Amino acid sequence: MDPRHLDLLRELADRGTLTAVASATHRTPSAVSQQLRSAEREAGVPLVAPHGRGLRLTRAGSVLAEGAVEVASAIQRVQARLDELRDAPVGSVSVAALPSAAEVLLPELLDRLGHTELDVVVRDVDVAEAEFAALAADHDVVIGHTITGTVGAPSDRLARRVLVEEPLDIALPRGHRLAGRHHLTPELVVGERWIGVPEGYPFDTVVIAVENATGRRAERVQRVRDNRLVEAMVARGLGIALLPRFTTRPRVDVVLKPLVGVRASRRLLALSRRDVAERVAVRTVLDALAEIASDAAHLARNAEDATPGLR
Structure with missing residues (x-):
């Protein structure tokens, strides 16, 4: 199958509408529709069906959308093995974080990785718990929080790492x-x-x-x-x-x-698309975030023990 068709179905699964897919992939809705028709001809079965004013994936479309994640993850694992042969990780990593975590985590992250070949681009976001997962479609790492344990669809298709409780x-x-x-x-x-x-x-x-x-x-x-x-x-x-x-x-x-x-x-979580989480650059950022979060918790506990009246 054409990997581009798999990617298109994955984007539709994650974003929900043709308009959103077109905007994210810098195409017109008509071009996206044409590619969907090509994908259906290639697959030999319907991949989308009308749903209200939009479209939804059929069972076959969902299977191929999941397959797109598996294919992309396999490619990234091979790329990661190649990247590990380098002296240090390189590349750009975009991070979106809720403000209460961003203030503690992101300045330290940028400082720690400032001398490396990684280009970390950060953004602060403040959304409802159910909306964090959707941000992973546009960012390599999303730092959200949860009390209920769920962060909204499509969280089941994401890699999740608990940074701190x-x-x-x-x-x-x-x-x-x-x-x-x-x-x-x-x-x-x-x-x-x-x-x-x-x-x-x-x-x-x-x-x-x-x-x-x-x-x-x-x-x-x-x-x-x-x-x-x-x-x-x-x-x-x-x-x-x-x-x-x-x-x-x-x-x-x-x-x-x-x-x-x-x-x-609450749990502070780092969310990424599963294939994105395979990248060495992203793993390096995730490891640093986990260490920074652990350090922040340790410092807060020490401050509480030293001056309990303030807390």
Whole structure:
């Protein structure tokens, strides 16, 4: 089969529409449609079928789309063996990361790899949990986070690497009545005013768990995405919030306290297309990210042990 036809079916599986495929591959929708017809003639069976106003892959189309991943991965494994003969990895690696992780991981990544032949291009993104996986179609590495363990389709077609498991703590203004407690429970915090996140964002899952555990509704006075803005609002006494333990900078006016009684942690994940993850350059970036995340967790634990009152 023509590998270009396999790649086209894979792109349609990942992106969902002819228009999106055309845009990503710098072709017109009519050109994409023509190539799909050529692929069907070559395969001898229908590969797409009408679905609403668009198209969906048939069972045969899905088989070939999965085959495209296997073919591309095999090629990249061979290329990786060749690349390993070089003195050092080379090439360009694009990284997209959510802001709360990007601030800690990406400056250190660029610094560590700045003297190498790798060209690392970074981008900060802030999307709902279910939208991180789709970004892997346009970036070599996507750093997202999950509480539920799923990051949206097509995550089952991606390579996943857990960088770190990070607790989510309750953030309180320093003078808050609960700031002196060692830990907090759902019963203690459910009645507070909350600085929340938009619906569908991972941290909201924890607030929902607090509501379910207590049978009470939490009052979300604001829903914002940026953790620095959340910190500032908490510091002014506008409400309490959830903040990640390792990637939140210590502040004298904000106290972080563990939440017990419900699952309150997130996983920072690195997602890549399976064939992309075979590249030596990408593996080098992933190894560095895992080491940086581990170092950040270690430093945060040491800071907590040294100055427990600040956390």
